[in-house]
Each structure stands twice: as structure tokens, then as C-alpha cells.
Amino acid sequence: MKFVDLLRRYRRTAVVVLVGGLLALQSVYSFAVHPEPYPTIRMPAFGAAGAASGEFELRTAKVAVEDRDGRSESIRVQQVMSGFPFSVSAPTFAYLFGPDAPEPDPATVAWLTKRLEEVTDMSDLRAMRVCWQDQTIRIDDASVVSAAPCTWRQVSL
């Protein structure tokens, strides 16, 4: 039987094999490229399980806003980033103001200043300081077991 006739006769099998093959290929691409590409057929993997010791490592950000009179107020990342959809807000904060992020451009600084004034009711702001800290928590009760020194990031406003 000719190949075309075979395909016609067993077309559903051929289509299933083809779709399966395409799914496999795009998965290879999806996992090989970092950060994750889009669009691909992929669902959230979370990350690694906690350690056998019952501890888990995470990175936190503590934000402090200072004005030119020396006053300081602590706020949460979500308060700064509430204009973004929740799922991208924390990753975007890290992208813009993380320890290794490039200097924010003037438009970003202007946006940040306005945002912080809205959140804190402070004016004449001097700087936003972010303490990026690697912590180890006990997964039994989410208590902090150890915390590395802050990696500070300061944005002048």
C-alpha cells in the first residue's frame, strides 16, 4: 500500500502521533529556553520540594521609604506594585529593583515616586531602600530559622 493511502486509512493515528510529536518538541524548547518562553503548552511546576530537614529557602524583600526629613516608613512590595496584575507584581518588582537590576530610568523613578507618595502619604521623598534577604524557614510553622544579611538596593527619588 502506498504511503499516502496508509496515511488516509490510518489518518487518526497519524494525527495523534503528529500532535504528540509536536507537543514533545515544543516541551523540549519550553524547558531549554530560560526564562520560560511563551506561548507553549505548559503548566506551573512550582519548584523543588522542601529539604529533608524540614526547612525551605526563600528570598524576601522589605521596603522602606525615606523622606528628606529623615522619616522612614515600611511598606510591602504589593503596595508599591498594586497597579500590576497580582501574579506579575512581585516578579516585576524584582526585575526593576532587585539586587542585580539595572538603574531605573527617569520615567520609572517618576512613576515610583508618585506611587510611594500615594501609598505612604509622605511627600518630598528621598529614597526607597529595599532589603533583599535570603531566609530559611521551618515549614512546620513558617518561622524564620536563619536569615542572611540584607543585600541592599537603594533608589534615589
Added chain:
Amino acid sequence: MIARVESWIGRSAESFRACGAELALIRVAFGVCVILFGRNLSWVDDVPAQAFHAPAGPFSLVLDGPPGPTALTVLHVVQVLLAGMVILGVFTRFSSIALTLVLVTASAITYSYAKVDHFILFEIAPVFLAYAGWGSRFSIDARRRGREGPTSGFAVLLFALVVGWGMLSASVPKALGGWLDPDRLATKAYVARDLARADKEGPLGRWMLENIGNDGLWKLLDYATLAAEGMLVLWVLVPIVYRIWVCLLLGFHVGVYLSMGINFAEYLLVYAVFLIPVASAAIRRGRRGEQVAARGTISRRSGDPSTVS
């Protein structure tokens, strides 16, 4: 051998086939969901452009910065128009495919802000369901044709394969990341992480951490997650088991929402095509049973033994 596989696929496809009315229900629900809860990208204009960097893939070739407010408004209007066309069943196949393209584009813009989310199965559902025949009945297309259109179980089978593969893609990294290790707890760790960060908690996250002290139960949740996600694809050619597995997945989604506050409402429409035919068949059987019982009751009251079943 191939003939047997072809026959098996054919039987599975027939089992996955939904009727026009069931598909129409999903079509209308999907369109309404997009109109009421679809992405609104107006926030893009209010946030720093420096935060924008398109994810790797085709959109990185066309999006070198955030789209302007006019483009975002046009995209939103087109999204609503196409959803309306899908609801009414107007040029259903075209409008469904176009709606998928718009949903994926809107997501690509959102995911250009540092994180790719995972609603792709919802976004591509219209393409598969269009070929499954969700425009075949209760649609302007059917009215124009003057008759109900055909439905396809094979399109639903292919969607089942894609959904199963998507779930597998979540399970394999988990398995490689220690979720299989009986000494390492994963679900508990992520619930604890959310509480430690104090960003977002599930309605029962804190209660679970404070009251479920048995690590065996937590480990069971890890294994249940791996099984629910990882094994779905195995049952694509066994529709009855696939459907049972989808119910397990729904339980998994409920658990993830309660423990971590992760919303899964869109997935109800992804899974609907696998479950609604079963639900409606059960309802029809129930109604037939009631009718038979009622006929039997009437016969007993009239004293006619020949009609009592």
C-alpha cells in the same frame, strides 16, 4: 497493529463526542467568561515601560516595548467582539480561532512583565472546541445552514491529549525536584512559604499548617498532585478513566485554591467538554428512570398489571 490502534482511537473519539447542545452551552459560557473576566490591559499604560520585556518566542520579535493605549483599546474591543461572535455562533470556526489568537496576544503582553503564567489551555480551547462543533447548534451558523451541524469527538480527543500533556509538563519537574522523595515535603513547604512572605494565603492555608501535624498526610498531597497531573495523559484513549481523572484534577485545583489561594475558575471551562456530556447523560438517565417509575405507579393505581415494570 496500526489498524487496531486506529480502531481504538476511533472508539475513544466516539466516546469523547459531545452533542451540539452540550457544546453550545460551553460555547456561550466561554464567551460570557471572556467578556466579563477577560484580560483588561489598561494598566499597561500606567506602569513603567522599563518593566516590559517580551518573553522568548514569537512575541519577542514584534513587541519591543509596551503597546500604546490605542492598540490596547483596539485589542480589548476586538476581544469583546470576538467573544460576542462566539456566544452567538457567528462564523464560529473563524471567530473561535481569532479569539484564541487575541487571548494569547493579551496574555503575551501581560507576561512581558517578568513572569509567564499558565492559562494556555483556556486560551487554546476555542480552537479545539470549534472543530468539535461548538457552533453546530443554537448558533447563527446553524440557523443560516438550516440544520444542526456535525460534532467531532476526535477534536475533543486531541484536546484531551493536549490538556494531558500540559499537566504532565507540570508533574515531571516536580518529580525531578524532590516531590517523590518521602522525606521532603513540597505542598507544606509552599504553604509555609506563602505564610512567611505574607503576600497571599489560601482560605485554609494557615489552618492547614497549624492543624495538620501528620507529615504523612502532607506527603499524600504531594503524591496526589503528581498522580493527578502526571497520569492524566495516560488515559486519553480510555475516556471513562480520563473523565474520572479530570474529576481528581478538579479536587486538586480546589485543594490548591484552599491552601494557596491560586484561582482555577478558567479551568472549569477547559474541563467542561469532558464532563458535561457525562453529567447530561446522567440527568437523562435519571429522568428516564423517573418516567419509567411514574408509568409503573400509574399502572399500579389503574390496576393494570401488564404495564408494571
